[in-house]
Amino acid sequence: MSMFKWEVVDPEPGVAVAPHQRLPWSKTIGLGAQHVVAMFGATFVFPLVMGLDANLAIMFSGLCTILFLLICSNKVPSYLGTSASFVASVAAIRAQGGDSADVTGAIMVAGIVLALVGVLVHFAGARLIHRILPPAVTGAVVMLIGFNLAPVVAGVYWPQDQWIALLTAAFMVFAAVTFPGFWSRIAVFLALIFGYLLSFAADLVLGPITSVLGGATEATEHDRVSWAGVQAADWIGFPSGTLADGVDAVHGPSISLTFVLLVLPGVIALIAENTGHVKAVAEMTGDDLDPYMGRAIGADGLATAFASAFGGSPTTTYAENIGVMGATRVYSTAAYYVAAAVAILLGLCPKFGAIVNATPGGVLGGITVVLYGMIGLVGAKIWVENRVDFGLPVNLVGLAAGIIIGIGNVSLQVTDDFQLGGIALGTIVVIVFFHMVAWRHRATDSGEVTRAL
Structure with a gap:
């Protein structure tokens, strides 16, 4: 059967719809739109935080989702939105004087590495990855x-x-915890709208604010919300314009070994994300998706490299859309093609991108202070879910130094013009120190150590 022929079903609410099935197109389009709403907030917030173009990110999220579905033969229903795994690395690149071309060049190489890991997993099996990157190590890297x-x-x-x-920040926390069902899953998007409207109201009531805008060195008086760029933007067109650092929104990557080393730890996080995503989807659908684990990891790597080659943002499979499937019990890949098409159309609306790019810095401050903490705590979540035993010195002492190096931006001068530091050095120390002592312990099939030999 062709990948693009779905069995049409229309069961009662609550009855599962399999990946190879679809509801009538009228309902499928509605579900596709729901997937767009679910991925929307994080997909354009993270490019803003990384200093990349949000319109381009939205458009490539659609293109990359289609690429992912094709590589996985429509067996793994997933949406590829913007990944947060490289946000810290991007901040480090910019702190060292790199521009957006350096950022996308480094991420493109990371995407290629992830694709090669996917090929390895496809032929060698996922057990190899678990041995090298057990939950103790993965959790530590994500945390730092x-x-x-x-x-x-x-x-x-x-x-x-x-x-x-x-x-x-207060609104985002409240929405994520107390709002019912689907609304809690789009707390980032709702917080952005809340902060945007609050900033607009503050301009009307309190007037301009004096502060240091991102990238500036001195405080200036300015409105919180400026729509000058929105008024000048076209309704229809390809993403264009110039980023805050002077690089074109659509640009070719520039590759530097120093910057590549800063982003490679993000590959570990993406391996963990994709592996967890495939396992979650398999549990929901009841299908054996282990044969597609390597394809999923490799597809995400290719998608990240493809998007970065044009100045786009890195991608990852989105937990937000797993939530939509869990709530609706509709796992049809047809709905994801609809979502991808809608995202591509949104990316072709420059005025929409200008509205996103006008998001006030204070709003991003409130969102990121929660998001960044959540990224770190995902590492702790990995430990808890996999029952990592910190009573074992290999887990407690073996990981400690790397975490502090990563969080504290400790650096190691290798040569006169090359140094390792922060995330890159922390990740290397976590992996090396852990495996330096883990040989004395028994390991489970998942790679987690249990007790001393």
Whole structure:
């Protein structure tokens, strides 16, 4: 049967719809739109945080989702939105003087590495990855990536408008925890709208604010919300314009070994994300998706490399869309093709992109102070879910140094013109120190150590 022929079904609500099935097109389009809403907030917030073009990210999320579905033969229903795994690395690149071309060049190489890992997993099996990157190590790397971002919030976003940031953060926490069902899953998007409207109201009531805008060195008086760019933008057209650092929104990558080393730890996070995603989808659908594990990892790597080659953002499979499937019990890949088409159309609306790019710094401060903490705590979540035993010295002592190096931006001068530091050095130390002592312990099939030999 062709990948593009779905069995048409229309069961009662609550009855599962398999990946190879679809509802009538009228209902499938509605579900596709729901998937767009679910991925929407994070997919354009993370490009803003990384200094890349949100319109381009939205458009490539659609293109990359189609690429992913094709590589996985429509067996793994997934949406590829913007990945947060490289946010800390991007901040480190920019702190060292790199521009957007350096950012996308480094991420493109990381995408190629992830694709090669996918090929390896496809032929060797997922057990090899678990041996090299057991949950103890993966959790530590994800934790240091997230917490390494704390200075970015404190030094860039929060000072632009501290009260808007605080109120936006409070709203996001409240929405994510107390809003019912689907609405809690789009808390990032709702917080952005809340902060945007709050900033607009503050301009009307309180007038301009004096603060240091992102990238500036001196405080200036300015409105929180400026729509000059929105008014000048066209309704229809390809993503264009210039990013804050002077690089064109659509640009070719520039590759530097120093910057590549900074982003490679993000590959570990993406391996963990994709592996967890495939397992979650398999559990929901009841299908054996282990044969597609390597394809899924490789497809995400190719998608990341493809998007970065044109100045787009890195991608990953989205948990938000797993939530939509869990709530609706509709796993049809047809709905994802609809979502991808809608995202591509949104990416072809420059005025939409201009509205996104006008998001006030204080709003981003409120969102990122929660998001960055959540990224770090995902590492702890990996430990808890896999019952990592910190009573074992291999887990406690073996990981400790690398985590502090990553969070504290400790550096190691290798040569006169090359140094390792922060996330890159922390990740290397975590992996090397752990395996340096893990040989003395028994390991499960998942790669987790249990007790001393």
